[in-house]
Amino acid sequence: MGYKVSFAEVNKIFDRLQSEYEIWAPKRFVGKGRYSDTDIIKYDKVSTVEEIEFKDKSDYPAKEVLSPVTQSLFYFTEDEFRESKATGKKILIFMRPCDISAQHHQEKIYLQNGGYADLYYQRMNEKVKIVMMECTEGWDTCFCVSMGANKAEDYAMAVRVGDGELRVEVKDADFASYFDNELACEFKPEYIRKNQMEVTVPEIPDKEVLTRLKHHPMWNEYNKRCVSCGACTVACSTCTCFTTTDVIYNENSNVGERKRSTASCQIEGFTDMAGGHVFRKTAGDRMRYKVLHKFHDYKERFADYHMCVGCGRCTSRCPEFISITATVKKMADAIDEIVAEGGTNR
Amino acid sequence: MNNVMKPVACKILDIKKESLHEYTFKVETDIKPSHGQFLQLSIPKIGEAPISVSAYGDGWMDFTIRSVGKVTDEIFRKQPGDILFLRGAYGKGWPVEQFKGKNMVVITGGTGLAPVRSMLNMFCHTPGYVESVTLISGFKNEEGIVFTGELECWKDKFNATYALDTDKKEGWNTGFVTEFVPKVDWKSLGDNYEVVIVGPPAMMKFTGIECSKCGVPDEKIWVSFERKMSCAVGKCGHCRIDEVYVCLDGPVFNYTQAKYLVD
Numbered sequence: 178m179g180y181k182v183s184f185a186e187v188n189k190i191f192d193r194l195q196s197e198y199e200i201w202a203p204k205r206f207v208g209k210g211r212y213s214d215t216d217i218i219k220y221d222k223v224s225t226v227e228e229i230e231f232k233d234k235s236d237y238p239a240k241e242v243l244s245p246v247t248q249s250l251f252y253f254t255e256d257e258f259r260e261s262k263a264t265g266k267k268i269l270i271f272m273r274p275c276d277i278s279a280q281h282h283q284e285k286i287y288l289q290n291g292g293y294a295d296l297y298y299q300r301m302n303e304k305v306k307i308v309m310m311e312c313t314e315g316w317d318t319c320f321c322v323s324m325g326a327n328k329a330e331d332y333a334m335a336v337r338v339g340d341g342e343l344r345v346e347v348k349d350a351d352f353a354s355y356f357d358n359e360l361a362c363e364f365k366p367e368y369i370r371k372n373q374m375e376v377t378v379p380e381i382p383d384k385e386v387l388t389r390l391k392h393h394p395m396w397n398e399y400n401k402r403c404v405s406c407g408a409c410t411v412a413c414s415t416c417t418c419f420t421t422t423d424v425i426y427n428e429n430s431n432v433g434e435r436k437r438s439t440a441s442c443q444i445e446g447f448t449d450m451a452g453g454h455v456f457r458k459t460a461g462d463r464m465r466y467k468v469l470h471k472f473h474d475y476k477e478r479f480a481d482y483h484m485c486v487g488c489g490r491c492t493s494r495c496p497e498f499i500s501i502t503a504t505v506k507k508m509a510d511a512i513d514e515i516v517a518e519g520g521t522n523r
Numbered sequence: 524m525n526n527v528m529k530p531v532a533c534k535i536l537d538i539k540k541e542s543l544h545e546y547t548f549k550v551e552t553d554i555k556p557s558h559g560q561f562l563q564l565s566i567p568k569i570g571e572a573p574i575s576v577s578a579y580g581d582g583w584m585d586f587t588i589r590s591v592g593k594v595t596d597e598i599f600r601k602q603p604g605d606i607l608f609l610r611g612a613y614g615k616g617w618p619v620e621q622f623k624g625k626n627m628v629v630i631t632g633g634t635g636l637a638p639v640r641s642m643l644n645m646f647c648h649t650p651g652y653v654e655s656v657t658l659i660s661g662f663k664n665e666e667g668i669v670f671t672g673e674l675e676c677w678k679d680k681f682n683a684t685y686a687l688d689t690d691k692k693e694g695w696n697t698g699f700v701t702e703f704v705p706k707v708d709w710k711s712l713g714d715n716y717e718v719v720i721v722g723p724p725a726m727m728k729f730t731g732i733e734c735s736k737c738g739v740p741d742e743k744i745w746v747s748f749e750r751k752m753s754c755a756v757g758k759c760g761h762c763r764i765d766e767v768y769v770c771l772d773g774p775v776f777n778y779t780q781a782k783y784l785v786d
Contacts, residue, residue: 250528253567256606260526291757291771296526384783391785418760421753423570433568437753440760447761448786450751451572451592454724456786466786469765477766 179364180345180356187226187343190355194269195224198306201242202271203235204228210236220270229271231338234316238414238490239276240283242268243301246411247438250297250421255431263300270305271336273312274368275319275488278326279414280307282475282484286417297437306349309335311366318489320502321369323376326486328368335366376502378472378483379509386515391469393511396461402497403460407441409491409499410467415484418442442467468504527756530565530608536583537603541669545634546599547577547587550607554584558642559616559747559775562586563755565608569597573752575638575774576612584609587637587669613755614774617642617719617745622653626712630659630700630730632722633667638747638774639721640670647680654715656681657707661700661722664690700726704733721747731778744778 182190191200204221208214218230219237249261287298309332321327333349344364347353381387410416420440425433440447443463448456457463475484485501492500537549556562556576564586565571572594578585590599598607619642627646629639646653658681662668665687677683684703686696696703700722709716718739720730727746734744750769753759762769764784767776776784 251567256532256567258529258567258608260529286760287758291768293527293756293758294525295754295756295758296524296528299524388783388785417758419753420759420761421571423568425568430568435567435571437759440753442760448751450749451595452589453591456724456750462786470763474763474766 178347178353178356179362180347180359181342181362181364182345182356182359183342184226186359191224191226193355198267198269199264200224200269200271201239202229203239205230205233226343231310234273234319234488234490234493236490236494237412238279238488239270239272240279240414240417242270243280243283243305244287244298244417244419244439247436248297249434249436251435253423253433253435258435261297261434264304267304267306268301269308269333271308271310273310274329275312275321275326275486276414277307277309277329277332278321278324278486279488282415282486283417285479285481306333306351307331308333309366311335311337311368313367313369315369315372316489316493317373318492318500318502319369319372320374320376320487320489322372322487323374323378324483324485324487326488327370327372337364337366372487374489374502376487376505377509378505379512381473381512382516386512386519387473389515390508390511391465393515395507395511396465398461398507399464399499400459400461402499403443403464404497405443405445405460405463406496407444408494408496409501410441410443411439412490412494414486414488414490415471416441418447442470464499464504468501468508471501472505472508528610528754530563530571530610532606533609535601535603535605535607538601541587541671543666544591545587545589545667545669547585548598548601548607549583549585550609551582552584552609553582554609554612555579556584556612557616558619558645559638560612560614561638561755561774562609562611562613563752564588564594564598565610566594566597567608570594571753573613573749573755573770575747577637577640578644579641585641587634587640589634611755613770615772617747617775619645622717624715625653626655626657626716627653628657628659628707628712628716628718630704630718630720630722630734632661632700632726632730633663634669635722635726635747636660636669639719640673642719643677643681644673647677655712657712658683659686659700659703659707660684661686661688661698661703661726663688665692699729701729701733704730705737707737709737709739716743718744719746720744731782741778741782744781746776746778746781747774748776748781749774 218235252259287295335346337344418440419437471485534551539547561575577587750762755770757771
């Protein structure tokens, strides 16, 4: 069913929803950007529709709600492990189709990989309902159409923002009663059909080509350009890596907790083992590792689709202006070169 | 909901000093691993680390640990009767069924002997399980030698070569394990053999190359990897190499796969 709802009415619905749900959405933090006089848009709890940033793409992805940057796994009292508690309320998250697609990748890793389900993700995921934000224009770094992530079907509601009103499609019967008194209308969300940026992900024909691509000089460029800050992976809709650390509370060394925090394969130390062994020493090695994961390795493992959803946030956030789309293009050229050489040298 | 990250408390039954930096901790547990698997060992407020099982039996398990990090240093302060937290066992171990009736060539570097120790003892104490065992074990120096008692025992049953990298020791060879690979009587093994290589990354790489030079086909070579891990269940991403997760698909890999993996 579709409805046409004024902001005032939406806020009344939000009020009712909030007895059962936390509402999370992209929110603009004025003046809080990394450079002076710039804003940052990231996910936060909202209580009114006016707080939701509809106009611009969020700098950080929706995954932060489901898998927070840091979270406590266990609390320790001397030698006892006590599991951290889950949030009590259900969660309603406003997200664009790329972020919805990204949740499939998060689920694949957190809930399915190796046949193990991660409790912390699972208990959060079970509480989540999605409100899809219609996205038909995109931004200069987006390439969701190329990645097949411009459309999403699995949402509870979808919204289109208008002048002081929302068009709402209600798919999930749980929400139908909230709209009983609203004006019904025909509404189905539209999707973006063409981005400003297009990418053709190259096919890697065999293991030999893949091995030569891993050792291709194209990656050396990133030794100079990439500063290994990890901004790309923090902004990535699909990255899931984390590191677990135990902490002791200053006031009482018998009490502490085991936490996990978002980790980045781009930052030095990601592979460091006790004893001093390091597996990826250069920025180029780390860039190659990340790019191949997003555009080859993940698909190779799960035999499904590529990991990248084309949200373009990594490109937008890179302080060195490294473009992921340009990198994939360079990779495609390198593969062509390797294949051509193979034809003459073998 | 089951929490795979939650470990169980286990009592330390015994601690044996193998060398200055390597101790074997015998822990009371009902967990039944297979040869070559590993567990996550943890101490609340310090952290967690993946450690391979170096021996196991009814109600107990051995971990041979090198004190090189925050968690392992803390484990070294423990006494018999103290508690260690365990979860696992994880990963794919040695394909011992496939090794039945074979001539085994086992090549280890340093504490790389730990993940094959239980399997070697099984070969040693199960007559007829394998046709023969050729063991090449190298250590950096005399201080690094572990499992002294078993090395003696294996010398009697196996065709064993023990070596120190550069130092001299009576009855021992001097040189890297790679030097002893061509000295294996490969012809006498016919086609009925399998090779196991475990040690530091460089040692495994060059030993693999040396075996290939001796005509060993890739599918007969097995290696065991060690990587940084936070979760051991395919979530944290630290141990991923290409499309494989060392914690799930390894730590034991066949060389046909391992030789293509680039960290």
